[in-house]
Amino acid sequence: MEDNHMEESEQKLETEVAPALIAVHPSQISVSVSVGSELRVFSLQDGSRVKLIDETGGHKDSIRAIRYSRSGQFFVSGGDDKLVKVWDTKSWRCIYSVVSEKRVTSLAISGDGMFVCFADKFGVVYVVDIGDHNYENPAPVNKKAVPILSHYCSIITRLEYSPDGKYIITADRDFKIRVTVFPKEPLNGAHEIQSFCLGHTEFVSCLAFISCQDYAQGLLVSGSGDSTVRLWDYASGCLLDTCDVGAEAGVLHSIQRQEEVLPAITDLCATADGSLVAVAVQSLPGIMLLRCSFSARTLSVVKVVSVKGETFIPTSIGAAPSSPLLWMVMGASSLQSNDSALLARVRAVSGFTTNTSESTEPEVSVLEDTEIPGGEPLLQALQGKLSIGEEAFSTAAEAVKTAMRNLLIKKQYSAERREFRKRGRNDKKNQTPAQS
Amino acid sequence: MEVSNPTHSKTTGLPRKRFYRARAHSNPLSDSHFPVPISPSQFDSTLHYPQFFKSDSSKKIEFADIGCGFGGLLISLSTLFPDTLMIGMELRDKVTEYVKERILALRASNPGQYENVSVVRTNSMKYIPNYFEKGQLTKMFFLFPDPHFKEKNHRRRVISPHLLDEYAFVLRAGGIIYTITDVEELGVWMKSCLEGHPLFEALPEDELEADPVVKLLNTATEEGQKVARNEGQTFRAVYRRIATSLPH
Numbered sequence: 308m309e310d311n312h313m314e315e316s317e318q319k320l321e322t323e324v325a326p327a328l329i330a331v332h333p334s335q336i337s338v339s340v341s342v343g344s345e346l347r348v349f350s351l352q353d354g355s356r357v358k359l360i361d362e363t364g365g366h367k368d369s370i371r372a373i374r375y376s377r378s379g380q381f382f383v384s385g386g387d388d389k390l391v392k393v394w395d396t397k398s399w400r401c402i403y404s405v406v407s408e409k410r411v412t413s414l415a416i417s418g419d420g421m422f423v424c425f426a427d428k429f430g431v432v433y434v435v436d437i438g439d440h441n442y443e444n445p446a447p448v449n450k451k452a453v454p455i456l457s458h459y460c461s462i463i464t465r466l467e468y469s470p471d472g473k474y475i476i477t478a479d480r481d482f483k484i485r486v487t488v489f490p491k492e493p494l495n496g497a498h499e500i501q502s503f504c505l506g507h508t509e510f511v512s513c514l515a516f517i518s519c520q521d522y523a524q525g526l527l528v529s530g531s532g533d534s535t536v537r538l539w540d541y542a543s544g545c546l547l548d549t550c551d552v553g554a555e556a557g558v559l560h561s562i563q564r565q566e567e568v569l570p571a572i573t574d575l576c577a578t579a580d581g582s583l584v585a586v587a588v589q590s591l592p593g594i595m596l597l598r599c600s601f602s603a604r605t606l607s608v609v610k611v612v613s614v615k616g617e618t619f620i621p622t623s624i625g626a627a628p629s630s631p632l633l634w635m636v637m638g639a640s641s642l643q644s645n646d647s648a649l650l651a652r653v654r655a656v657s658g659f660t661t662n663t664s665e666s667t668e669p670e671v672s673v674l675e676d677t678e679i680p681g682g683e684p685l686l687q688a689l690q691g692k693l694s695i696g697e698e699a700f701s702t703a704a705e706a707v708k709t710a711m712r713n714l715l716i717k718k719q720y721s722a723e724r725r726e727f728r729k730r731g732r733n734d735k736k737n738q739t740p741a742q743s
Numbered sequence: 744m745e746v747s748n749p750t751h752s753k754t755t756g757l758p759r760k761r762f763y764r765a766r767a768h769s770n771p772l773s774d775s776h777f778p779v780p781i782s783p784s785q786f787d788s789t790l791h792y793p794q795f796f797k798s799d800s801s802k803k804i805e806f807a808d809i810g811c812g813f814g815g816l817l818i819s820l821s822t823l824f825p826d827t828l829m830i831g832m833e834l835r836d837k838v839t840e841y842v843k844e845r846i847l848a849l850r851a852s853n854p855g856q857y858e859n860v861s862v863v864r865t866n867s868m869k870y871i872p873n874y875f876e877k878g879q880l881t882k883m884f885f886l887f888p889d890p891h892f893k894e895k896n897h898r899r900r901v902i903s904p905h906l907l908d909e910y911a912f913v914l915r916a917g918g919i920i921y922t923i924t925d926v927e928e929l930g931v932w933m934k935s936c937l938e939g940h941p942l943f944e945a946l947p948e949d950e951l952e953a954d955p956v957v958k959l960l961n962t963a964t965e966e967g968q969k970v971a972r973n974e975g976q977t978f979r980a981v982y983r984r985i986a987t988s989l990p991h
Contacts, residue, residue: 431905454905456905456908457905457906459771459868459869459905459906459909460771460772460868460869460898461869481869481870482781483872485872487908495941496904497908498907498908498911498940498941498942499908499911499942500877500908500909500911500912502877503782503872503912505781505782505783505872505873506781506782507781508781544877717774718774719776720776725776
């Protein structure tokens with residue numbers, strides 16, 4: 308019985324499902340969604356879908372990470388096809404294509420737009436110098452990446468530059484967040500570790516910064532498979548507060564409790580001043596809002612913002628620092644269900660902005676499709692179609708959850724089971740032939 | 744008198760190695776299934792050094808023997824630095840079990856001694872930051888590590904440019920990293936990794952001469968004694984953690 312169950316879950320691994328991702332231009336000039344190997348960009352300025360120019364032929368497998376540079380000048384995408392592409396957001400032309408040895412799991416662009424960092428599935432972080440882009444000659448340039456640091460054989464889930472650009476921060480499947488000094492000459496490697504932020508008891512899935520005018524360095528928030536969001540003074544590695552979001556979400560929204568594990572945190576997004584943090588939680592149709600008090604160094608739950616009318620469980624969220632809109636996407640690649648191979652549904656929440664008063668609840672509401680900037684053309688461009696069957700939502704939610712669990716949660720085997728699995732090992736095979 | 748343990752020698756009370764045989768290699772890349780502390784503050788030293796923590800509870804581990812094997816070096820260091828807490832880290836569980844028994848037996852037959860050594864089963868290539876804080880260690884030992892000859896297995900080597908970043912993190916400025924091997928190829932590799940790392944510098948010859956620990960590298964461990972018996976050559980690299988941080 309147990310064996311059958313094991314084999315089943317291992318087979319599923321082969322058809323890996325990637326969640327749909329969303330990224331918003333820092334001045335909200337455009338919004339990008341990735342689903343499967345497709346990259347869809349909508350220009351809010353022109354009110355139309357952007358045509359991407361890529362002489363190297365686009366992505367060939369699921370995209371795992373997308374983001375804009377802080378200035379909005381560049382956009383990067385990378386994923387299972389072992390390619391990292393750097394795009395110029397004026398022409399939406401691919402200006403660099405970088406080949407990685409392994410699948411790409413995460414990306415970041417330095418604040419000054421000089422370097423792109425990416426992490427591969429074996430825990431190695433690479434840097435690419437993009438400071439030499441020549442706008443006169445727009446042909447895509449193949450660049451060689453240089454390894455700068457490594458988490459020993461762990462999947463790196465997120466990669467971020469600190470707001471002051473001093474550090475590069477990496478989160479992994481082994482519960483760790485590593486803070487490394489980002490050197491002046493990164494091509495020689497990033498050897499000086501500033502701290503480790505340790506406290507999560509499952510994989511770390513997402514990171515965000517809380518910035519403050521008086522404290523340029525800011526604070527770090529992290530979400531995890533352990534269902535908590537934690538607040539860190541990342542330069543010292545000191546854990547400041549833990550918010551048990553999964554348990555709170557369960558109480559506030561009665562997530563069905565037949566599941567054996569608490570729902571994982573899938574994504575985080577903070578307002579520009581960091582007073583509000585939006586949290587996407589597995590199984591929660593909507594988002595959870597947290598308030599961060601910079602002075603008291605605490606995180607507390609404000610409320611759940613529910614999405615009515617459909618089972619919308621965001622797989623990725625994003626916002627432009629200048630805008631009070633929070634963008635959300637729910638979707639997945641390569642679903643088994645018949646016709647709709649790719650599902651992407653885009654929603655937005657208004658009122659996601661500075662919340663100074665502790666006593667008043669922020670006035671946050673989920674926008675109707677007609678109220679979304681860009682309106683129907685945007686939805687048509689980013690979702691691929693306007694109406695989506697309810698059944699597709701539950702399939703996608705389930706597929707994304709299973710894929711995340713398979714990828715990031717370590718399998719626990721009994722002692723006998725471990726011995727049994729070792730039989731397939733090459734050195735043991737020779738001792739005991741006739742084993743199949 | 745207690746009932747004699749069949750796996751221990753009747754005369755010395757020490758565990759006998761033949762009951763603790765293990766495969767020579769263990770895969771450092773595989774997912775671990777043993778418990779690991781979430782952070783250094785959750786590592787309970789009082790269980791490892793009960794005698795020490797009766798009086799002084801603020802003491803921290805300062806020496807780490809990575810891949811301690813049967814624990815020969817730790818036992819020698821224990822009496823050389825009786826006031827320093829030290830720990831061996833070993834991935835193979837049977838070998839760890841042996842060292843544990845060995846330490847307990849030595850403590851029993853030499854009251855007051857060997858209270859400063861202990862051993863833990865862990866994958867040091869993955870979990871060093873879970874055991875030690877920034878700048879906690881003054882010495883780290885890597886004696887006769889697995890050579891991993893094949894190029895595709897080089898990333899399994901316990902000394903590598905990226906892992907040195909983590910070792911530099913847990914070593915305090917001035918702390919020393921000791922490496923030795925009887926495999927020339929690995930000796931060259933370890934030296935070049937350390938030489939190329941901006942946070943380490945080679946210990947000058949006169950300091951090597953004066954350091955009593957350097958002499959133990961060849962003589963204290965079971966592997967070292969085996970090499971000496973076979974009149975093999977050894978390759979040593981001893982480096983210091985530099986204080987100055989990188990310009991940034």
